[in-house]
Every structure is written in C-alpha cells, then in structure tokens.
Amino acid sequence: MKKVLILLFIITSLMIFSTTTIRVISSDDFAAFRQEAIKRFEELYPDIKVELLSVGYNQLYQKIITTLAVDPSAFDVIDVDCIWTPEFATLGLLEPVDNRLTEDMKNNILESAMNIMRYNGKTYGLPMFNDVLFFYYNEDLLKKAGIRRPPATWDEFVAFSKILQDKGLVKYGSVWGWAQAEGLICYYTLLLGSFGGQYFDENENPVFNTGGGLKALEWMVDSIYNYKVVDPSSINSDDRAMLHAIANGDAAFGFNWSFAWQIFNDPDQSSQVNKIKVALVPTGVPGIVSNTSSGSMGLAITKGSKNKEAAWKFISFLASREEQRRQSIEYGAMPIWEDLYNDKEILTHHPEFSEMVNQLYYVTDRPSLVKYQEFSRILQIYIQKALTRQMTPKEALDKAAEEVNKLLGK
Amino acid sequence: MIIPATVVLLLTLFYPIVNTIIISFFDKKLFYPSFSTFVGLSNYKEILSNEEFWSAFKITIYFTIVSVFLEFVIGLFTAILLNQNFKLRGFLRTLVILPWAIPTVVNGVLWQWIFDSNYGSLNGLLYQLGLIHNYVNWLGKPFMALNMVIIADVWKNCWFFTIVLLGALQTIPKNYYDAAKVDGAGFWNRLFNVTLPLLRPAIVVSLVLRTSEAFKVFDIIYIMTKGGPANGTQVLSYYVYHTSFEAMQLGKGAALSTIIAIIILLIALVYIKSLMREEVEINA
Numbered sequence: 141m142k143k144v145l146i147l148l149f150i151i152t153s154l155m156i157f158s159t160t161t162i163r164v165i166s167s168d169d170f171a172a173f174r175q176e177a178i179k180r181f182e183e184l185y186p187d188i189k190v191e192l193l194s195v196g197y198n199q200l201y202q203k204i205i206t207t208l209a210v211d212p213s214a215f216d217v218i219d220v221d222c223i224w225t226p227e228f229a230t231l232g233l234l235e236p237v238d239n240r241l242t243e244d245m246k247n248n249i250l251e252s253a254m255n256i257m258r259y260n261g262k263t264y265g266l267p268m269f270n271d272v273l274f275f276y277y278n279e280d281l282l283k284k285a286g287i288r289r290p291p292a293t294w295d296e297f298v299a300f301s302k303i304l305q306d307k308g309l310v311k312y313g314s315v316w317g318w319a320q321a322e323g324l325i326c327y328y329t330l331l332l333g334s335f336g337g338q339y340f341d342e343n344e345n346p347v348f349n350t351g352g353g354l355k356a357l358e359w360m361v362d363s364i365y366n367y368k369v370v371d372p373s374s375i376n377s378d379d380r381a382m383l384h385a386i387a388n389g390d391a392a393f394g395f396n397w398s399f400a401w402q403i404f405n406d407p408d409q410s411s412q413v414n415k416i417k418v419a420l421v422p423t424g425v426p427g428i429v430s431n432t433s434s435g436s437m438g439l440a441i442t443k444g445s446k447n448k449e450a451a452w453k454f455i456s457f458l459a460s461r462e463e464q465r466r467q468s469i470e471y472g473a474m475p476i477w478e479d480l481y482n483d484k485e486i487l488t489h490h491p492e493f494s495e496m497v498n499q500l501y502y503v504t505d506r507p508s509l510v511k512y513q514e515f516s517r518i519l520q521i522y523i524q525k526a527l528t529r530q531m532t533p534k535e536a537l538d539k540a541a542e543e544v545n546k547l548l549g550k
Numbered sequence: 551m552i553i554p555a556t557v558v559l560l561l562t563l564f565y566p567i568v569n570t571i572i573i574s575f576f577d578k579k580l581f582y583p584s585f586s587t588f589v590g591l592s593n594y595k596e597i598l599s600n601e602e603f604w605s606a607f608k609i610t611i612y613f614t615i616v617s618v619f620l621e622f623v624i625g626l627f628t629a630i631l632l633n634q635n636f637k638l639r640g641f642l643r644t645l646v647i648l649p650w651a652i653p654t655v656v657n658g659v660l661w662q663w664i665f666d667s668n669y670g671s672l673n674g675l676l677y678q679l680g681l682i683h684n685y686v687n688w689l690g691k692p693f694m695a696l697n698m699v700i701i702a703d704v705w706k707n708c709w710f711f712t713i714v715l716l717g718a719l720q721t722i723p724k725n726y727y728d729a730a731k732v733d734g735a736g737f738w739n740r741l742f743n744v745t746l747p748l749l750r751p752a753i754v755v756s757l758v759l760r761t762s763e764a765f766k767v768f769d770i771i772y773i774m775t776k777g778g779p780a781n782g783t784q785v786l787s788y789y790v791y792h793t794s795f796e797a798m799q800l801g802k803g804a805a806l807s808t809i810i811a812i813i814i815l816l817i818a819l820v821y822i823k824s825l826m827r828e829e830v831e832i833n834a
Contacts, residue, residue, distance in 0.1 A: 373690060375779055376778065528692055
C-alpha cells in the first residue's frame with residue numbers, strides 16, 4: 141500500500157512540475173472572449189495552464205503597478221494600454237520581444253497597432269485589437285423621429301438631439317462618460333481633434349488651451365447647460381457606466397469602444413439588439429471629415445516573469461489570425477492584421493465592420509509621455525472644474541496648461 | 551515573559567510608524583526604492599504650500615464634523631429609544647446592527663445606485679411624491695456629492711453610537727431618573743443633567759473612535775466618487791493614496807500620513823482634555 145502511495149505521489153508531483161502556469165492580468169472588457177480563447181490555447185498546449193485575473197479598466201493600472209512593485213514575477217503577462225507603454229518601459233516592467241517577432245508579424249500587422257507597444261526603438265509585446273471611440277447611434281429612434289441619417293457635424297448632432305427630445309423619444313439625445321477618470325481624456329481628445337486642435341505644438345509647448353482644444357471644452361459645457369442635449373449625469377459616469385442608457389434606449393447617441401457593440405447586441409444586457417449602428421464621428425470644422433481618439437491595448441511579458449517562453453506562446457496565440465478573426469466576429473473588435481480587413485468571413489458576420497473600419501482613418505492619439513498619468517490627472521481635474529462650472533473653460537485650460545508646463549519641467 | 555510581548559509590540563506598532571516618519575524625509579519613489587535622497591523637510595514644505603492639500607483638508611474637516619455630529623445625535627436618540635420598554639425592543643436592537651455589519655464597499659455601491667441620476671430609487675421616490683419635477687444628479691455637483699456621501703456614511707455608522715451608548719445607558723440606575731422626575735425635571739432637563747454627564751466616559755471613547763475613523767475615511771469615497779467630481783470629495787486619505795500609489799511618490803505620501811497622524815492625535819487630546827473631567831457625582 142505504502143509503495144502505491146509513494147508512486148502516486150511521485151507521479152502527481154511530476155505532473156505538477158511539468159505543467160507551467162502563467163498568470164495573466166487583463167481588463168475585463170474582453171474577459172469573456174479571453175476565457176474562451178484560453179480553453180482553446182490549453183487544448184493546443186496541454187502543458188501550459190493559464191490563470192486569468194480580470195479587473196475593471198479603471199483599477200488595472202493601480203493593480204499592475206502596486207503588485208509588480210512588490211513582486212516583479214507576480215504576473216507573467218500584463219494588459220498594457222497604449223498610454224502606459226512609455227512609463228512601463230521606463231520603469232523596467234516590460235520584456236522586449238524584438239527578437240521573438242516573426243517576419244509575418246513585422247510586415248503584416250498594422251503599423252498604427254504595433255506602435256502602441258513600441259518605445260525608444262524597442263517593441264514590448266503585441267497589440268490585441270485596434271480600438272478607437274466609435275459613434276454609436278440608435279437607428280430605430282432616429283426613424284421614429286423622422287430623421288433619415290445620423291448627424292455629420294456637431295451642429296447637426298445638437299439639432300437632431302433636440303428633435304428626439306422634443307418628440308419625447310429620449311430624455312437626452314446623448315450620454316457621455318465624462319467622469320474624473322481616463323475616459324474623460326479620450327472624449328476630450330475626440331472633440332479636440334474634431335475642432336482642429338492639438339495638445340502640443342512643434343516645440344512641445346501645451347496649446348490645448350487655445351483653438352480647437354478650447355472649443356472642445358466650450359462645446360462640452362454648452363452641450364449640457366446651453367443646448368441641453370447631453371445628460372448631466374455624464375459628469376459622473378465613466379465610459380462603462382454610460383452604456384446602460386444606450387442599451388436601454390434612453391439615449392440615442394453614444395461614443396464608445398469596440399467592445400460596446402457586443403453589449404448592445406446581447407439580449408441579456410440590451411433591449412436595443414440590432415437597432416444600434418455605427419457612423420463616422422461628427423466633425424466641428426469644415427476641413428475635417430471626422431476625428432476620434434485611439435484606445436488600443438496590447439499584452440506584454442513582464443521582465444520579472446519566470447515563464448517567458450510560455451507567456452510569449454500565449455500572447456502570439458491571442459494575436460494569431462484565427463483568434464483575431466474570432467474576436468472580431470463574436471465580440472466586435474477590430475483586428476491587428478492588415479489582411480483581415482478584407483476578410484470575407486468578418487465582413488459577412490459583423491454588419492457594422494466596414495463602417496467601423498472607416499473611422500480608423502481619422503484618429504488622434506493621446507500624448508505619448510512617460511509622465512502621462514500625472515498629465516492626464518491634471519487635465520481631468522480642470523476639465524471637471526469647467527464641467528461643474530467652478531471655472532470657465534478658458535480659465536480651467538489655462539491653469540491646466542500652467543501645471544502641465546511645471547510637470548514637464550518647462 | 552515580558553520581553554517577547556515587548557518585541558512583538560515594538561515590531562508591529564513602532565516599526566511601521568517610525569519607518570514612515572523616516573521615509574517622509576526622503577524623496578522615495580514607489581519604483582526605485584533604493585535610489586532615494588535625503589530631502590529634509592522639503593516634502594513637508596511642498597505639501598503645506600500645496601493648494602490641493604488644503605482643499606483636501608477642508609473637505610475632510612467638513613466631512614468629519616458633519617458626519618460625526620449627525621451620527622452622534624441619531625445614535626444617542628435611538629439609544630435612548632431602545633432603552634425604553636416596548637414590545638419589539640429585542641428585535642429592533644438586533645436589526646440596528648445590520649447596517650453597521652455591511653462592508654463599507656457594499657454600502658458604497660448600494661448608495662451609489664440609490665443616488666443614480668437615471669435609475670436611482672431616491673429620484674424615483676421624490677419624483678413620484680411630486681417633490682421634484684426632474685431627476686437630480688445627486689453625485690454630479692461637488693458639494694452635493696460630498697453631502698450625499700456623508701448621508702451614506704452616517705446611515706451605516708450611527709448605529710455604532712447606538713450600541714455603545716445603549717450599553718452605557720443600561721448602567722444608569724433607574725432611581726436617578728425617578729429622583730429627577732420627582733424634582734420636576736422634564737425630558738431635556740433629565741437628558742442634560744443626568745444622562746449625558748453619566749455617559750461621559752462612553753461618549754468620549756465613542757467620539758474619539760468615530761472622529762478618527764471619519765477623519766481617515768477612504769473606502770466609501772473610493773467606491774462612490776473616486777474623489778470627484780472635480781476633486782470635490784477628495785479627502786486627505788484619498789490624497790495620500792493618490793500621492794503614494796498613483797503618482798508613486800512614497801516620500802511625500804509618508805509625510806502626508808505623518809501630518810494626518812499628528813492631526814488625529816491632537817483631536818483625540820482635545821476630546822480627552824475637554825470631556826474627561828473628574829468623576830461625576832450625582833447627589834440624589
């Protein structure tokens with residue numbers, strides 16, 4: 141009996157030691173997709189087990205930074221937002237993967253997608269999807285109001301919203317995610333670019349307090365208090381909380397990421413299945429067709445990981461064409477491979493795909509700074525002060541520019 | 551046998567405190583802990599001249615005073631009520647513990663939904679009663695959001711005072727009240743001349759505890775508003791959290807924590823000095 145037990149013990153310990161476990165932390169936006177992909181991955185590689193920790197986006201940065209500060213090997217794979225790459229790379233958190241990239245990856249993944257994982261000439265992982273804020277509108281509500289097409293300019297946006305409100309079809313034309321969080325900067329970037337503004341000039345001085353940047357904030361304040369077409373609760377809703385109103389048909393217009401498409405068409409989460417379509421984000425200046433903010437994320441291997449081989453296998457699996465195709469068809473994500481944009485399967489199964497692809501030509505990125513987090517926080521606080529009418533937009537942005545100058549050591 | 555106990559006490563109590571105070575004199579960052587230089591009092595100078603610190607300080611003082619005051623008053627009167635004899639007394643005394651037993655995080659989410667501007671029950675109730683004609687965005691304006699968070703916190707914590715004061719009330723002999731009634735004392739008279747003086751020790755303890763907890767409030771702010779809108783609910787603890795873990799400046803965070811600890815110490819001293827006088831005697 142004893143011999144049998146010892147044998148069993150040896151066999152099980154061998155089994156445990158021969159499987160590698162990699163720990164992955166990621167945002168919960170595509171958690172459902174990633175859970176399914178993990179099952180497929182583990183079938184392909186039976187000796188690798190994947191533990192996935194899904195965290196709300198707004199908690200992700202904190203969790204990664206504080207955990208890795210104490211134990212650099214706590215995670216093998218981390219989700220990296222495009223705005224974190226400069227900082228994470230500088231802090232030595234990420235493992236460069238330039239020598240692991242295949243020719244196929246180097247040549248056929250969209251430049252704009254690969255760029256989010258690059259800093260100072262090194263590549264730190266693979267992008268997982270190509271994301272921007274899309275303009276979602278409720279076609280059904282527009283039809284009921286007698287409006288034949290979605291608005292193409294912000295003036296039309298205001299006018300159409302008023303028509304919908306006057307007809308009692310919605311309480312407010314649109315709801316946004318302007319709470320004091322990173323999402324606010326994405327919306328501000330969308331508007332700043334669509335009014336022809338910039339964050340910094342050629343000499344790296346902040347200029348968002350003038351021109352398009354100023355017009356963007358003025359429009360935000362006016363849309364709530366003057367035109368009254370934006371739900372005031374936008375001030376304390378983030379870009380995930382605002383989805384309820386659109387999914388319930390309480391608002392007709394909303395701007396959100398690619399994962400929202402799947403939520404709007406899930407009968408368990410939305411009453412507007414198949415009614416919500418995508419159009420180009422409206423413009424504020426005649427010369428500009430459209431503008432939106434980018435928000436892609438990728439997966440990277442941590443420098444402290446003890447299972448870098450397995451981690452790379454997992455990352456390249458999720459970046460593979462089959463998985464990217466699945467992610468697009470089932471979850472509405474935009475793929476990273478250039479050739480997938482002409483993929484027949486995706487085009488037939490994802491009805492809004494070609495509309496969404498159009499938006500990818502009109503994108504503004506948020507600034508690429510090592511001190512991005514502090515920069516973002518300064519801007520968030522002052523934009524909020526303008527939105528809560530404690531300061532005028534000009535005052536708020538001027539003060540923000542002053543503090544950004546101090547932050548960047550000018 | 552005292553030595554092991556002392557060692558444990560030293561390690562768990564004094565080491566973290568002393569270490570924090572030491573860190574506050576360096577410019578330590580979260581990510582390069584060994585590369586820190588001595589900066590003397592400059593962390594303290596930077597903090598005390600920073601507008602954001604004073605704003606957080608004011609908000610924290612307001613939060614503490616208003617919430618502790620409300621909790622104390624509600625707690626005291628419910629304790630007096632529950633000290634009376636009536637049928638469902640036992641049941642109510644147990645019920646009262648429920649809000650206090652809810653984790654703060656759950657309480658925060660609960661009230662967040664109640665105050666939701668589109669789907670919240672507060673809006674629904676007031677609208678149906680005809681008291682408001684438009685839904686209100688309770689957490690959308692800085693000062694109003696602060697007051698709403700106070701309501702959520704008071705609802706959960708006033709029962710602490712109820713329980714502590716109820717316990718103390720039960721030690722007051724009934725014949726003191728009888729004697730006072732015979733002398734012609736009404737409710738308020740009895741309250742201020744018999745009840746409160748005899749409750750003094752319990753009041754001091756519970757006030758010191760709740761005030762220092764209220765001053766250190768963090769989790770309900772984190773859940774309900776994250777310091778917004780426009781930093782309108784950013785209390786000192788949230789500011790420390792942001793400085794240490796978001797801006798990654800451990801040195802400044804340590805200095806802030808030290809400042810907060812000193813303030814709480816002063817508050818406790820004030821309470822104890824002013825409320826703990828000599829033993830109170832009632833001449834029957």
